[in-house]
Amino acid sequence: MSLRLEGVSYRYAGSTATVLSGVDLVVERGEVVGLVGANEAGKTTLCLVAAGLAPATIGGRLVGTVHIDDLSTAVARPFELAQRCGTLFQNPATQLSGTAPTVWEEIAFGPRNLALPLAEVVARVEEAVRLLAIGDLVRRDPARLSGGQAQLIALAGVLALRPSYLILDEPTSQLDPQGTRLVGDALAALAAHANVGVLIVEHKTDLLAGLASRVAVIEAGRLVAGGPAADTLADERLPGWGVQPPAPVRLARAAAAAGVSLG
């Protein structure tokens, strides 16, 4: 059981530029895979394709195949995909429904769309709230949240769908260090205990170093490196791809360059 992209190339509707080229990527259930790369390397596009939103919702031309378990995104309907694969976008403001009066109801938006029994909706909302420790926000108006809070609520809304896979596009970009740690812990718990497969795009390589089992590097629409997180994040070519290595790697390199032994 896995999320699989095989030989995937993609270009947006109305454009002749190929944004993804020959991408092969597998995310198994229960593992966290990090995706790093410079701006405009194709990370967000890869997320949209992996989630089945491109080309189904936004058009464009896809070559290759994307499977979420046994379901091909080429034939699946969006709501079928949503139940298997939760997607969090970069901008939390556009991910909120805009019609819910409270955060609690905002998180319930997805489960309600699935027409689940009320008790199940409640259980899912409460689980997401507990996982992200956002109990003090549930009464608030979603339109009056800070960027970081909105990001947590958007993530909670995705978690409440209880998907088998999560595709997260910079889920901690607006979070402070504490919020970032919280999200990291929540994702690790989901992968370990709920067997959720996670594909996470992140610029914070320190987070990935502690969270991801594997990391892939994308440059100009191609996966140029990939493997165990520790190895990939220590790759000397990383800065050349526009990615900052984690702090321990930078420290070790700086020490080595200065001839200092860190023991």
Place this chain on the structure above:
Amino acid sequence: MTADRPTGSPPSPPDFVLQAPSGAYLSLNPATKLLVAAVEVEAAFLVGTWTGPVLVLLLVLASAAIAGVLPRLAVIVAVTVPIVASIMLINGFLYPGAVDVIVRIGPLAPSVSGFQFGLQITLRLLAASLALAVAYLATRTDDLLSDLERRGFGRRATYVIGSAIETVPRTVDRAAEIVDAQRSRGLDTEGRWWRRARGIVPLAAPVVFGALTEVEERTMALEARAFSTPGPRTVLRVLPDSTPQRLGRYVLLLALVAMIVGRITGPLAVLP
């Protein structure tokens, strides 16, 4: 969140979600409020020349006071001031065929009938817009959508309605943010009117283009949250309704038709 729930009972939404609005106007079913607003809008335009708009305005102000939204209504009235001023000026000074001209100043001929007509139009517009505003301010969007969906409106149609309603405050907030950003970069948006006018373009362009960009992102986000699942959504709370209200809605529907007939056949047109 679950602390108040008796042991063994099935999970239910927290009280602040289930809590029905209280008060004579707030507790009305969203469909009732919507129909009341529709009747008020129609009456403002079809009943007499002064009778309809004045009665509707009084009714709207009373409902706003009962619903506790009177202060927020004042903000809407303030926003309409430029429109009201332009209506009064254009009609007052340029009313065609006026025989009661007060004084001629070149091409301008301010007249009593012109100002009267301007006032009539203003009252009608004000009454109609405030009637809709009271219904909006006194209804939770989510309740309105749930009710419309329960009555057979499609999920997409109801979301478009809800989203359009919520777009107004969101756009106002965004415009305020953009004004702050533009002012921090040196754009002068205060002072004389031409300076304010000059600030409209750098304000309007980001608001409009930002809203258009958001449409695609929102569409994807909705799909990612299973919005296109067929069938009705889970209902969180039972909306208030009653037999008198249901009967009242039939009466309001009849009133909508009766006013059109009354206007065409004459009785409503002859009222002052």
